[in-house]
Amino acid sequence: MNPLEIPEIVIRRLPLYLRTLNLMAAQGQTVTSSQEIGERLGISSTQIRKDLSYFGEFGKQGTGYNIEYLREQLRQILQVSQRWKVALIGAGDLGRAVLRYSGFEEGGFEITAVFDKDEQKIGRQIGKLKVLDIAKLHEVIREQGICIAIIAVPASEAQEVADALVNAGIKAILSYAPLPLRLPSNVQVHYIDPVIGLQSMTYYLSPEQI
Amino acid sequence: MNPLEIPEIVIRRLPLYLRTLNLMAAQGQTVTSSQEIGERLGISSTQIRKDLSYFGEFGKQGTGYNIEYLREQLRQILQVSQRWKVALIGAGDLGRAVLRYSGFEEGGFEITAVFDKDEQKIGRQIGKLKVLDIAKLHEVIREQGICIAIIAVPASEAQEVADALVNAGIKAILSYAPLPLRLPSNVQVHYIDPVIGLQSMTYYLSPEQI
DNA sequence: CTTCTATTGTGCATTTTAGCACAAAGTAGG
DNA sequence: CCTACTTTGTGCTAAAATGCACAATAGAAG
Numbered sequence: 001m002n003p004l005e006i007p008e009i010v011i012r013r014l015p016l017y018l019r020t021l022n023l024m025a026a027q028g029q030t031v032t033s034s035q036e037i038g039e040r041l042g043i044s045s046t047q048i049r050k051d052l053s054y055f056g057e058f059g060k061q062g063t064g065y066n067i068e069y070l071r072e073q074l075r076q077i078l079q080v081s082q083r084w085k086v087a088l089i090g091a092g093d094l095g096r097a098v099l100r101y102s103g104f105e106e107g108g109f110e111i112t113a114v115f116d117k118d119e120q121k122i123g124r125q126i127g128k129l130k131v132l133d134i135a136k137l138h139e140v141i142r143e144q145g146i147c148i149a150i151i152a153v154p155a156s157e158a159q160e161v162a163d164a165l166v167n168a169g170i171k172a173i174l175s176y177a178p179l180p181l182r183l184p185s186n187v188q189v190h191y192i193d194p195v196i197g198l199q200s201m202t203y204y205l206s207p208e209q210i
Numbered sequence: 211m212n213p214l215e216i217p218e219i220v221i222r223r224l225p226l227y228l229r230t231l232n233l234m235a236a237q238g239q240t241v242t243s244s245q246e247i248g249e250r251l252g253i254s255s256t257q258i259r260k261d262l263s264y265f266g267e268f269g270k271q272g273t274g275y276n277i278e279y280l281r282e283q284l285r286q287i288l289q290v291s292q293r294w295k296v297a298l299i300g301a302g303d304l305g306r307a308v309l310r311y312s313g314f315e316e317g318g319f320e321i322t323a324v325f326d327k328d329e330q331k332i333g334r335q336i337g338k339l340k341v342l343d344i345a346k347l348h349e350v351i352r353e354q355g356i357c358i359a360i361i362a363v364p365a366s367e368a369q370e371v372a373d374a375l376v377n378a379g380i381k382a383i384l385s386y387a388p389l390p391l392r393l394p395s396n397v398q399v400h401y402i403d404p405v406i407g408l409q410s411m412t413y414y415l416s417p418e419q420i
Numbered sequence: 421c422t423t424c425t426a427t428t429g430t431g432c433a434t435t436t437t438a439g440c441a442c443a444a445a446g447t448a449g450g
Numbered sequence: 451c452c453t454a455c456t457t458t459g460t461g462c463t464a465a466a467a468t469g470c471a472c473a474a475t476a477g478a479a480g
Binding site for chain 1: 221222224225226228229230233250251252287288289290294296302303304306307308310311313314316317318319357358360381382384388389390398399400401402403404405406407408409410411412413414415417419
Binding site for chain 1: 455456457458459460
């Protein structure tokens, strides 16, 4: 099955399935079904089976899915069996929170370099890492062979940082800055903006709750 | 036009349009077109016009949209003309980063209470707010008339917190915990999980980049 | 006043996504 | 071995979302 033919919306759901399987495995569960995964995620079981069928046949009729096996298959599909090195740009409050979040490691990512342009922050130790001068971005990224970056700088500086990242060879960016970045089409990008999420919920709140 | 008939996917895009208009307004621009908004967001102009048409006719043929006017219309549709009070649960690294992020205010939200269960953190001052004991969750939320909450606690405690929030009358939750919450259907919820975003990008990275 | 250009709002066609329903295949119990 | 029950994977159908194409209309230029 050609990867180009698999809908992006399917790819977007796979990490949710993987996360669910991780939780089940952590609780000692060994077998599950599309129905159980679906109930946890609020997705129909048919959808889950169809999504998985793009990549192969991972289940057993009458029994369901072996959790360990399906986990490993999903990890391979998503290419998170090995750990990816990630560069973090911005050592402010957000950057520090990102750095201390353990979820990245479990998900297959390791932040191996932190950058900031503020001289006050450069050189400071955060966890295992020392904050580096953003002037060394290109050099360090090339040296370490990093191809994923997280942008945690103010909106006003995000585009500039993104340009530098692309220039350094970064191929995937997760941006916390609330604006769309102008990037070459061969660079992946995902955004995280909590306000967008809140605003689409307030639409549904009844007016008397204001 | 009955709100129940408007597709959720349309509602999800409106905050993006609003954010784009805010940026344009901040740069002194007064008029725009569906094409310009679309180019910035990577969305087709037709889509934008169709989305807006669910709610009325806001543009002028030949001219486009008055930015101030369309902004105000979108704010009213999304119910963010007034500011919503928000409770934040969790005063760890993430909670503090959330608290210091200025984007919420601009988006129509004000965090007016922070809670934690850790005695070390309770009573500590963060910005204008003092961290409150989570035991007072119900009381404070009722008193202040809060109906939106942000969960920034570890995954293991998120469900417990969510239950308490629902019990206190919260109607919308933004959760940073990487797991699906079990909630009554009349409570809105959105999740933020950076790992999900990263993992759906690694799928597209070429293997030699690992 | 006429012509030219720009842009909206929308009917219709196309494409994409989701879901039903069922054959196939496995398990459990007697 | 036989029957009853589960659950997968998938062909087909239905629904949802997107995009094309164009009439309508505004404004600008001459």
